[in-house]
Structures are given as structure tokens and as C-alpha cells.
Amino acid sequence: MPANVEIKARVRDVARLTENAERLSGTQGCTILQTDTFFHAPRGRLKLRDFRDGHGQLIFYDRPDSEGPKLSRYTVSPTDDPAGLTAVLSEALGVQGTVKKERRLFLVGQTRVHVDHVEGLGDFVELEVVLREQQSPQEGEKVAQQLMEELGVRQEDLLAGAYVDFLLALAGDAKASR
Template structure:
């Protein structure tokens, strides 16, 4: 199962983070619209991501709900019928909630840098350091911490859990 080291933080200054991400990645990044439907699952998290253009992904992942860099194990299966798949899975498993976001994706080395505007929550920055087989979680944490510093992310900006958790808890200050 693929692994990455992830962190999520409130986006204090997304314009600054965007300039830094563009410089580090060498490009303008890719704009994405995503609707994530979180389904009830006996363990971990299961979501159907709809890109709004006929493409989607079924994503299962397990990771601790703690602040700061954390190890995540995940599996992704693409689908050409996200609406149909979410309808069937919703009937079978039930829905926990839906997260809608506008995302700008940058690739910085082995790291996916996400600058997110989440409906009902505001601005966030997410890092996903994709680990090779030979890399340890500590290697990924070092990469994440270096990028945190370059992007201006402070420890107090870090958030635990998923966007869904924040929405279910009543949102967060933006």
C-alpha cells in the first residue's frame, strides 16, 4: 500500500504560499475542483472524489488524526463514473459528509503541495510527501518540515484530522 507523510495547516497567507510554491515547483500549478463524499467505513476513511469533469477516484486511507506530519497509508482507484459510484456506495454504506474545495496543486520534488479553499472553512495548505519504499516516515517528516518553513507554516497553524472533521465540528475561524 502506498505511503506518504501528510500535514494540514490553516492558510494564513495563501498568496505568499502560492508565490513560494510556484518558485519551488517551477510552474503555476494546476487548478482542481473537488467534491469529496466521505462514506461510512469500518476502519480508516473512504471517500469518493469527483473532479466535476466525469473523472473521479475512490480513495481509502488510514492515518492518525493528529497535528503535524503523520504517516498515511492509502489506496486509490480511478473511476469514469463518480456520480454513479457515489450513489451506489452511499446506499450501501451511508454518507458521513461532503467536502467541496478549490485546490491548486504543485509538485515540489516528491511532495504534492495543495493550496485549498474549502467551502465553509476557508483557506488551507496541505503537504503530502510521497515516500519511496526505501524512505522512512522520519525522512518524509524532514521533507515536510523543510517545506513548512519555506511556505511560512507555523506550528500553531497545524490542524488535526480531515476537512470533514472540521466541518462536522462546526467549521473553523477563517
């Protein structure tokens, strides 16, 4: 199963972070619209990513919900029928939640830098250091830490969990305040 070392952080200054990502990648990045539907799963996370263009990916991943760099193991299967697959999985497993985002993707060495605007949450950055064969998670963590410094990501902005967790917590807070 492929693996990467990931971090997720809140972004205070999206223009500055994007400028740093452009400089480090040497590109303007590419914009990707995504709707991720998360399904109930006995372990890890299962989501259907719809690129809103008739294509998608079914993604299973397993990683700890902790701040800072963490090892994530994942499997991806492409689909040309994301809506149909979402309907089937919704019936079979039930939907945990849905995340809509606009993502700017930059490639910096072996790292995918995602500058995300998440509907209902705001701006975030995700780093995914794609581990090479025989590369240890510790080496991936060093790459992530170095890139955090170069991008201007602060330790205090690191987050644990997934966007869907934050959205579900907001929905729970909204219900509790009624």
C-alpha cells in the first residue's frame, strides 16, 4: 500500500503561502474542484472524491488523527461514474459527511502541496510527502518539517483530523446552540 507523511494546518495568510508555494514549485499550480463524500467504515476513512467533471476516485486511507507529520497509508481507485458510486456506497455504508473544496496543487520535489479553500471552514494547507520505496517515515517527516519552514507554516497552526471532522463538529455546535 502506498504511503505518505502528511501535515494539515490552518492558513493565516493564503496569499503569502500561495506565493511561497509558487516560488518553491516554480509553477502557478493547478486548481482542482473537489467534492469528497465520506462513508462510514470500520477502520480508517473511505471517501469518494468527485472532481465535478465526470471523473472521481474512491480513496481509502488510514492515518492517526494527530497534529504534526503523520504516516498515512492509502489506496486509490479511479472511477468514471462518481455520482453512481456515491449513490451505491451511500446506500450500503451511510454517509458520514461531505466536504467541498477548491484546491491549488503544487509539486515541490516529492511533496504535493495543497492550498485548500474549504466551504464552511476557510483556508488550509496540506503537505503530502510521497514516500519513495525504502524511504522511512522519519525521512518523510524531515522533508515535511523543512517544507513547513520554507512555506511559513507554524507549529501552532497544525491540525489533527480531517476536514469532515471539523465540519461535523461545527454542525454539532450549531445544533447545541439552538
